[in-house]
Amino acid sequence: MSCSRMEKKIMGYVDGRLKEGERLDMEKHLSTCAVCQLRVNEFRAVHVLLDELPMIEPSAAFDVRMQARVAAEPAKQSWWAWFAPSPRVAFAASMLVLAMVWLGSRPADPSLSAVDIDKINQNLPVLENYDVISDFAPLSELPPPVQNDDASDTNQNQQM
């Protein structure tokens, strides 16, 4: 093993994470290379020196602040919750559906018989033709519409 190949394996050797075969190769190289042996020794020394740094403890306020921040988080809704309507919307929607069903089930006009409806349907093209209606002679012979005031006077006279 050359010194350049040591680069990738030296930390594994120092922290004891090399596989058995790799470790034996490394030791074989170290037995013949003073430079790499020195490097291994110094890396080990650095590794030990790093242990001297003390750990810091979380401040007393850390947990309190953390709990407050978690409590302030909005409750997360699932994707399906989007489809679940609010009670008000559900009530309004169901009322609308009921109203539509009720209106749809009513007969068009209970005073008309089926024969009358057939006649209306037959005459519908004529009734919808404005030219025919505007020139319709019998309509011109009808008396003018009676005014409401006159009608009330007439009623009063009749009562007297």
Next chain:
Amino acid sequence: MLDVKAGDEQSFTLLLHRYRAPLINFLYRMVRNREQAEDLAQEVFLRVYRAREDYVPSAKFTTWLFRIATNLALNSVRDNRYQRMEISLDAPVTADAEDGDEKTLDVAEKHPNIEQHLIEETRRKMIRRAIEKLPEKQRAAVLLHKYQELDYGEISKILECSESALKSLLFRAYETLRVELAPFVAQQPRQ
């Protein structure tokens, strides 16, 4: 974490208690500011909490946790938002946990030899400064390897690099550290 995903709030509290100290220490050594480290740790836990329902145990929880923490720390350092001002070696001691006056006095009382204590304190400062001077990614690699004792596979996932690249990062970091800490390295007993 699967219990947290199932809505067990108590499990989240347990996770918090188990990982807050290692996380805060990691972030403290990354951003070099205690308050900022705690803020970032809170952000990490909040992200974990928010993502609890989408959590898929495809990797170890620690990998996921430290990946979030590392990304936040690297962004923070790179943005230079939370970097504290450089303090010269002969500046008065700060209220930092490792440099604090109170702690110095406490320890000094326990040490019969104050001179010895000062030597140890200076030594710790030098070690901390040597770590702080490492490039961010090398620093993260050293901290995750040394203090969290994560395996190479986990660290490479956290740092989003190959295992081979990680080994190079660690090699370069230790090369720098052995030069920076040469006076202390020479004093260490040979193993």
